[in-house]
Amino acid sequence: MKTIHHPANTRGGSYHDWLKSKHTFSFADYYAPDRVGFGALKVINDDHIEGGHGLSSHSHKNMEIVSIPLLGALVHKDNMGNESTISAGDIQVMSAGTGVSHSELNASVDTPVKLLQIWIEPNQKDVTPRYQQVSLVELLNRNQFNQVLSPNANDAGVWLHQNAWFSVGEFDAGVTKTYTLNDASNGVYIFVISGSVVIDSKVLQPRDGLGITETDKFTMDVISNAQVLVMEVPVG
Known part of the structure; x- marks a missing residue:
């Protein structure tokens, strides 16, 4: 990774x-x-x-x-x-x-x-x-990565013309969660809206971003209550 x-x-x-x-x-x-x-x-x-x-x-x-x-x-x-x-x-x-x-x-x-x-x-x-x-409102379950965008018109949330998925999550301190990519050839860009999390030993604070490639999943540890946006997109 x-x-x-x-x-x-x-x-x-x-x-x-x-x-x-x-x-x-x-x-x-x-x-x-x-x-x-x-x-x-x-x-x-x-x-x-x-x-x-x-x-x-x-x-x-x-x-x-x-x-x-x-x-x-x-x-x-x-x-x-x-x-x-x-x-x-x-x-x-x-x-x-x-x-x-x-x-x-x-x-x-x-x-x-x-x-x-x-x-x-x-x-x-x-x-x-x-x-x-x-x-x-009805798509967001606490302590989960909730899909809000995809390439498919019939999926939850909105859709667009790209092999991309967005997820939003609101997490409690102490939670550990793993995100698995929908397409293993994609990359993931995490944007922390609020709170603090750790991914790959990197501490991410509000408005920090982290790009991840060459993996099919990542694990996130939540330090303080956090809102996180995950953007999975083609990177090739």
Whole structure:
């Protein structure tokens, strides 16, 4: 098993009056040659959007875009006719395909939104754009890796155009859990949202990331109550 540790304080960042964003991988004005994604996983942006603000309409193409709000709510509008509010406890995926334009605005004028925005390179180009949003409330069982995304439309959670699986878990201190890959040729990127865990003798704190390759499973020991996002993606 090979691992690469990305401590939270090594991330890049962009700062505006209303938007603060931390970039795990190279993005926008932040470029690090050793941090250009992890296989098909290209972007993990940890965003903070002040109340009354957001991103006006902008375009994407040939990218699978996953949003996971952690605090507050975000109003989504796109040129496919979708208009919805995504809140903490939801997951949203947008397959940009041949091209899509959308806006993302804080639903509140005074409460900030905190969210993870994640980009996955698709395994098919120029697909018909699509949008999907699911509540995770009924999918999350404590002290388990709960699947929230997969390549299969009939699975739990959302789906996208890539051989990728995401799992979210909320764990109690003292728990030990093993994750087994759905595809042994994939890699896994673990992002600690909160709390502290140990994997491969590495202590991971909030917003730390750990990439794992060349194994079909890993074991995680929980030091303090933790929320963890596991992203299994092709790395070849």
